[in-house]
Amino acid sequence: MPALASLVCGFIFGLGLVISGMVSPTKVLGFLDMFAIPSGNWDPSLAVVMAAGLAVTSIGYALIQRRAPLFDTQNRWPISTPIDRTLLTGAALFGIGWGLVGLCPGPAIVDLATLSQGVSAFVVAMAIGMLAHDLWQSRKVTTPLRQFGGTPAAD
Amino acid sequence: MANFTPISAAIGGALIGLSAVLLMLFNGRVAGVSGIMGGFVNGQASGRPWRIAFIAGLITAPLAAGLAGYPVPKPQVPGNFATIAIAGLLVGFGTRLGSGCTSGHGICGISRLSPRSIAATLVFMAAAVIVVALTRHVFGG
Numbered sequence: 001m002p003a004l005a006s007l008v009c010g011f012i013f014g015l016g017l018v019i020s021g022m023v024s025p026t027k028v029l030g031f032l033d034m035f036a037i038p039s040g041n042w043d044p045s046l047a048v049v050m051a052a053g054l055a056v057t058s059i060g061y062a063l064i065q066r067r068a069p070l071f072d073t074q075n076r077w078p079i080s081t082p083i084d085r086t087l088l089t090g091a092a093l094f095g096i097g098w099g100l101v102g103l104c105p106g107p108a109i110v111d112l113a114t115l116s117q118g119v120s121a122f123v124v125a126m127a128i129g130m131l132a133h134d135l136w137q138s139r140k141v142t143t144p145l146r147q148f149g150g151t152p153a154a155d
Numbered sequence: 156m157a158n159f160t161p162i163s164a165a166i167g168g169a170l171i172g173l174s175a176v177l178l179m180l181f182n183g184r185v186a187g188v189s190g191i192m193g194g195f196v197n198g199q200a201s202g203r204p205w206r207i208a209f210i211a212g213l214i215t216a217p218l219a220a221g222l223a224g225y226p227v228p229k230p231q232v233p234g235n236f237a238t239i240a241i242a243g244l245l246v247g248f249g250t251r252l253g254s255g256c257t258s259g260h261g262i263c264g265i266s267r268l269s270p271r272s273i274a275a276t277l278v279f280m281a282a283a284v285i286v287v288a289l290t291r292h293v294f295g296g
Binding site for chain 2: 002003004005006007008009010011012013014015016017018019020021022023024025026027029030033034035037040041042043044045046048049050051052053054055056057058060061064067068069070071072073074075076077078080081082083086087088089090091092093094095096097098099100101102103104105106107108109110111112113114116118121122123124125126127128129130131132133134137148
């Protein structure tokens with residue numbers, strides 16, 4: 001049952017990315033290109049996607065926040081930890097990669113369906129980057145929260 | 156405002172939000188794609204079929220949209236192979252180090268008013284905007 005529910009959620013999420021046009025790196029880069037604002041070539045669509053997503057999620061989360069999930073024992077809200085250099089460094093590295101080609105994890109996975117070679121190469125590299133991080137983390141002496149297999153994340 | 160598509164953007168964004176709410180309601184999980192994929196590639200998937208199912212749902216969506224007469228054009232990924240590979244490595248490593256991406260921080264985290272997610276989103280947005288400014292307007296491209 002949890003897997004089926006998750007499949008449905010992934011499908012709705014993917015449809016949202018398809019319909020919003022965020023599966024197109026060109027469209028995403030058209031938003032990130034803020035220097036195109038003066039010439040009138042800026043595409044604010046991504047901001048509308050974020051605004052609509054945030055509106056639905058904040059209302060929905062508020063309604064279900066204290067309720068146990070249907071197919072598990074408890075909601076796994078991310079553990080709140082302070083804003084630190086690790087968070088900001090990770091976000092900056094992600095942003096650089098995102099800006100280079102206009103792909104972030106969700107749209108990249110959806111775009112695999114098009115059998116695009118560029119997207120496939122990106123997703124393989126992304127998986128290697130994730131594994132490299134986890135390997136590096138597992139070799140470090142860390143606090144229990146950050147250890148391999150832990151889920152301290154907002155992800 | 157060339158290419159601005161506010162209606163489809165709003166509908167698509169609302170669907171992404173709906174998915175995030177449903178995943179919490181059903182499975183008690185945050186809909187963060189980098190976290191779901193990260194747990195899938197590092198082997199956590201062995202007791203976690205829901206991760207594979209979510210990814211399968213993502214990939215199925217454009218196929219179903221195509222069958223319904225809403226074709227998904229082949230994405231144009233800019234840059235040569237080296238650029239794409241470096242970008243992929245940065246996105247993979249960065250989203251794990253920073254505990255989230257556009258979905259986990261940008262949608263799920265900010266909607267809970269998480270200071271971490273707000274900070275992370277501001278940083279990755281700013282970094283991406285700077286990179287695009289450099290590649291398009293400073294170095295040409």
